[in-house]
Amino acid sequence: MKAKMNELSAFVAVATHLSFQKAAIERGVTRSAVSHAVKTLEQHLGVRLLNRNTKAVTLTEPGEELLQRLKPAFEEVTNALEDLNKFRGTPSGMVKLTVPRAVAHLVLGDVLDKLLRENPGLSVDVSCDDNLVDIVAAGFDAGIRFGRSLRPDMIAVPLKHVLKFVVVGSPNYFQKRDIPKAPEDLLAHSCIRYRLPSGAVFAWGFARGKEQFSVEVNGRLTLDDQRMMVESALAGSGLALVFADLVKTQIESGQLVRCLKGWTCSIGDLYVYYSTRRHVSAALRALINALRE
Structure with missing residues (x-):
């Protein structure tokens, strides 16, 4: 049998996501490289593992059986290699993180x-996305979100x-x-409203x-980006409800005037979260510790 590890891992990735692009x-790598690897694997094995059409990718019966055997094996190999980090001075590897856009600007840089x-x-591979992302299905190691957005099967670190x-x-x-x-x-004022990824307007x-x-x-302008809301407020388009850290400099310089002093507004504490089913690599642990500090 001529099946190679890169072909098998390409198949596992496609079968997990049911998408060549993902x-x-x-x-x-490129989509064509993944497609070629899976096609070569099928030729070596002599069976079709995936059904492909313009709308969807599905597993055949042999493909389903192979995935159930390969996926735990690849996870075990990944964990075995990850455990070698204890012999290194510092952790190595890739961490994929999903973060809301405004939070990324305010928290991650330093x-x-x-x-x-x-x-x-x-x-570290960071994806800025205000949607509530299924980190397991999307292939992320962890995410940063506000507490009320977390699912019960996630471990959340404040x-x-x-x-x-x-x-x-x-x-x-x-x-x-x-x-x-x-x-x-x-x-009595014109306000710049914020539209959530769900389509609802933030109250x-x-x-x-x-x-x-x-x-x-009330307001004639509705946006879905905090930085654009700040720019619109600076231009005089209306009042904006934005993260305080985002406009600290503009308030101190007098470019913006803070309203409702004495009143506070928050949507909960920030958490970095990851799946209870996912092995916590040394690289992920290093990122979590850095965020906590």
């Missing part, structure tokens, strides 16, 4: 710089970084308007001591 992205400098054998929201507007916007002091004052909720207040703001 398997190619995971392996860091962390990744220090982590990579201290661990020359380590690589991060110290706290992200609070603030309402801001430009001095130009307030030339003919009063600065809102309470949440209900927002109803502005505030707290002050035991008081809580939620308001469905």
